[in-house]
Amino acid sequence: MTHRLPLLTTADGWDDYALLDSGQGRKLERYAEQTVIRPEPQAIWQPALADEIWQAADAWFEGTDDSASRWGFNGSPAQAWPMTYADVTFEARFTPFRHLGVFVEQAAQWDWFRPLIEARTAAGRPVRILNLFAYTGIASLIAARAGAEVTHLDASKKAITWANQNQARAGLADAPIRWIADDAVKFLKREVKRGRTYDGVLLDPPKYGRGTKGEVWQLYEGLPELLHLATRVLSADALFLVATVYAIRMSSTSLHHGLAEALDTRAGVLESGEMGVRDQVGRTLVSAIFARWQAG
Secondary structure, eight states: OEEEEEEEEEOOOOSSEEEEEEETTEEEEEETTEEEEEEOTTOOSOOSSOHHHHHTOSEEEOSSOTTSOOEEESSOOOSEEEEEETTEEEEEEOOTTSOOSOOGGGHHHHHHHHHHHHHHHHTTOOOEEEEESOTTOHHHHHHHHTTOEEEEEESOHHHHHHHHHHHHHTTOTTSOEEEEESOHHHHHHHHHHHTOOBSEEEEOOOSEEEOTTOOEEEHHHHHHHHHHHHHHTBOTTOOEEEEEEOOTTSOHHHHHHHHHHHHTTOOEEEEEEEEEEEBTTSOEEEEEEEEEEEEO
């Protein structure tokens, strides 16, 4: 296997998103027509734009506690609105956890796996994708738009409802997407027993989570098993596996070697690094790490 590390990917292909500025522990972003301020501890530099530009933001999240709903607003901006990436439209909205339903740095991964799916489907071969911890479903919709049959799994029924709405908004109501509310590890174990396989697997596990029946999952304890199970459901001629992690305390090098061990004797290219977004003065805010394997 060929190893490439570390890399830095940045999400540069957005028309509907821009990191306008960052600094003093905050970031100023544009989501379509809405400008928002959110906490960003890694922005240890000074903002480049004038205070008046920051003060004109439509919304801001006060404090750093993700469990508290602390959005403040200038006037009465829309609480939900459409956004588009490439040819997929979805809904962004203010949530109690400072997120807006899309993690923009993931676009670098969408741009990476989409042509792999398109090349195989163009050759008349079906592609089956498994998206675990799939949240609001944008990666599922990107894969479906590329021609794949997608299994979308998340433990949150609310997230799946949101993803269903995004499917309709994207004009993909007839796309072959299977929506499942389940615990990812339990589901993978059942798939291994069934002998069911996939040509691509997407993993975006949380630092901490609960399954549909309250099962507790911790990233550092549970990730090795998750990676091994995910590689066991890869088909014999699988295309790829992508794992992304937002627990920055874990290094991309650790994730790289953990996935390398799980892949065992599979040939191909394994690369890893950091995922981020550049602001308009060229500074990159890194928010996640990744490791991804492509068959070869």
